[in-house]
Amino acid sequence: MTMSLAVAINTFREAVRDRVLYNLIFFALLMIAAAVLVGQISIGIERLVIINLGLTAISVVGLAMAVFIGVGLVYKEMDKRTLDALLSKPIRRWEFLFGKYAGLLLTLAVNTTLMTLGLGTALCYVGRTFSRADASILVAVYFIGLELALVTALALLFSCFSTPMLSAVFTLGLYVGGVFTADIRSLGAMTGSPALGAMGKVLYYLLPNFHNFNAIALAAHGRAVPMSLIAANTAYATAYIAVVLLAAAAILSNRDLK
Amino acid sequence: MQIWLRALAVPVLFAGGVAPLQTRIDAQTQSVAREEEELLLRSGRLLRKLSLGYESLLADVYWTRAVQYYGRKRVGHDPHFDLLASLLDLTTTLDPHLVVAYRFGAIFLAEPPPRGAGRPDLAAEFIHRGIAANPDQWRLWADLGFLYYWDLKDYAKAADAYLEGSRQPGAHPWMKAMAARIAQQGGSRQTSQLLWSELYDSTADPNIRRNAFEHLQTLKAEEDAEQLEKIVHEYQVRFAATPTSVGDLVRAGLLPSSPVDPAGYPYLLGPGGNVLLHPSSPIASDILGSRPR
Numbered sequence: 393m394t395m396s397l398a399v400a401i402n403t404f405r406e407a408v409r410d411r412v413l414y415n416l417i418f419f420a421l422l423m424i425a426a427a428v429l430v431g432q433i434s435i436g437i438e439r440l441v442i443i444n445l446g447l448t449a450i451s452v453v454g455l456a457m458a459v460f461i462g463v464g465l466v467y468k469e470m471d472k473r474t475l476d477a478l479l480s481k482p483i484r485r486w487e488f489l490f491g492k493y494a495g496l497l498l499t500l501a502v503n504t505t506l507m508t509l510g511l512g513t514a515l516c517y518v519g520r521t522f523s524r525a526d527a528s529i530l531v532a533v534y535f536i537g538l539e540l541a542l543v544t545a546l547a548l549l550f551s552c553f554s555t556p557m558l559s560a561v562f563t564l565g566l567y568v569g570g571v572f573t574a575d576i577r578s579l580g581a582m583t584g585s586p587a588l589g590a591m592g593k594v595l596y597y598l599l600p601n602f603h604n605f606n607a608i609a610l611a612a613h614g615r616a617v618p619m620s621l622i623a624a625n626t627a628y629a630t631a632y633i634a635v636v637l638l639a640a641a642a643i644l645s646n647r648d649l650k
Numbered sequence: 651m652q653i654w655l656r657a658l659a660v661p662v663l664f665a666g667g668v669a670p671l672q673t674r675i676d677a678q679t680q681s682v683a684r685e686e687e688e689l690l691l692r693s694g695r696l697l698r699k700l701s702l703g704y705e706s707l708l709a710d711v712y713w714t715r716a717v718q719y720y721g722r723k724r725v726g727h728d729p730h731f732d733l734l735a736s737l738l739d740l741t742t743t744l745d746p747h748l749v750v751a752y753r754f755g756a757i758f759l760a761e762p763p764p765r766g767a768g769r770p771d772l773a774a775e776f777i778h779r780g781i782a783a784n785p786d787q788w789r790l791w792a793d794l795g796f797l798y799y800w801d802l803k804d805y806a807k808a809a810d811a812y813l814e815g816s817r818q819p820g821a822h823p824w825m826k827a828m829a830a831r832i833a834q835q836g837g838s839r840q841t842s843q844l845l846w847s848e849l850y851d852s853t854a855d856p857n858i859r860r861n862a863f864e865h866l867q868t869l870k871a872e873e874d875a876e877q878l879e880k881i882v883h884e885y886q887v888r889f890a891a892t893p894t895s896v897g898d899l900v901r902a903g904l905l906p907s908s909p910v911d912p913a914g915y916p917y918l919l920g921p922g923g924n925v926l927l928h929p930s931s932p933i934a935s936d937i938l939g940s941r942p943r
Contacts, residue, residue, distance in 0.1 A: 430714075433714055433717070433718065434710070434713060434714040434717050434718075435713075435717050435750065435754055435855065435857065436750035436753075436754065436855060437710050437713060437714070437748075437750060440706075440710055440748070440750075441707075441710045444706045444707040444710055445707060445710075448704050448706075448707045451704075452704075568702065571702050571703055572699070575699065602703065603703065606703040608703075608704070608706045608707070609705070609706040609745060609747065612706050612745075613747045615747075
């Protein structure tokens with residue numbers, strides 16, 4: 393576990409060295425522009441736009457980071473043969489994998505936290521005091537965090553056996569498929585064919601359901617998210633991530649690195 | 651030196667080359683763009699799917715587009731608001747809880763041309779959709795009541811809407827009073843003044859406030875004109891002649907001084923003794939025609 397922690401910290405340091413957190417400057421500029429401009433060009437949605445834009449940016453930037461850093465995490469180490477040197481130390485392959493995963497999650501957590509602070513500052517700028525209803529913004533951020541954790545696990549899984557380019561395509565494909573799971577199921581049912589209906593149902597449960605983690609609209613309108621949904625989403629993400637990481641560990645453990 | 655020259659060349663080339671070329675292209679394509687003013691995607695449900703879960707932000711974008719479209723048409727005195735209903739439909743399909751879009755969108759749709767699309771029927775339908783998606787929003791009931799009262803002149807439905815709205819959680823007490831007043835007095839000017847005053851006092855939005863203020867001024871001018879017409883009639887009875895100007899009424903002792911409209915411009919008399927607004931008065935004469943009697 394200590395070894396995993398060391399890998400995680402190094403992964404985080406590497407991301408910071410690669411100036412990944414520079415995206416925060418873009419985010420800050422986006423928030424400032426939204427706070428200043430929206431009031432001039434629209435009516436009655438200053439607060440909504442800041443929340444929607446802020447949460448969307450947190451999600452999109454996080455997704456880009458999770459996919460494009462995640463797909464290279466293991467592949468790069470294998471490609472540059474640095475994994476051989478690492479594995480000659482007392483560290484098991486699954487520990488290395490878990491460390492990489494935790495390191496990227498830490499990067500994403502820092503990034504998301506700073507962005508959330510930026511969002512809060514922008515909301516303060518447009519003259520808003522915080523109320524209990526704003527807790528739903530934090531819930532939406534938490535759901536985005538769960539979504540990013542799941543995407544990172546998927547990217548890592550593909551990174552264990554494929555090139556970064558293909559891994560990115562697979563991960564993004566799964567993400568898009570995961571957003572449309574409900575449609576895939578209803579499409580299968582609509583065809584009237586029992587086989588396609590069953591396939592739609594299987595895909596519905598098999599694909600990661602990213603629609604579960606969308607609470608941006610609820611947050612924007614200050615609507616409460618039930619505790620039961622928070623618990624269910626947390627359990628769903630944890631279970632799915634566990635399955636994906638176990639599969640990734642199995643692939644990496646059985647992989648011939650020579 | 652060479653570095654400075656290169657650094658200078660970038661803005662010079664941009665200002666002297668790229669920007670003028672873009673201006674020339676704009677001039678050539680602007681007419682085409684005007685003709686192609688249409689929505690590529692009219693299905694809100696499809697847009698919702700394509701938004702990949704970010705439909706809330708897309709709704710804000712479409713709402714801003716609707717506001718800009720309405721503003722552009724209004725500034726350009728263009729009475730054709732062909733895309734307005736579609737833009738509002740897209741906005742509220744993407745985010746059915748965007749209450750502001752229902753409230754302002756209904757105003758944009760209901761106002762007579764060139765101030766709006768002149769479709770109060772669509773506006774009422776739109777507000778009904780808003781109520782179905784947001785049943786706890788009493789303000790939407792107030793907007794519906796207002797729409798039935800002012801634009802559709804259906805006072806029974808207006809009273810019903812205010813009454814239904816008064817039953818919603820957090821509804822303002824004046825909702826019930828308004829329902830009773832409309833049921834009792836229909837479209838009297840006092841009721842109209844009360845409605846516009848309430849709208850003026852209850853909103854923080856400068857556009858709605860300005861609109862309400864304009865209507866209040868018009869109603870006041872209408873009231874003044876009625877009073878003046880009574881005095882003109884009195885003059886005709888007393889002197890067996892029609893006054894040619896307001897000055898005649900003052901000189902006859904029927905008025906202490908020359909009266910002015912709420913914007914500060916003097917009232918004028920027409921050839922038959924009818925009261926007219928000063929040509930420079932900003933009071934919206936087009937609203938006068940749509941007032942309830």
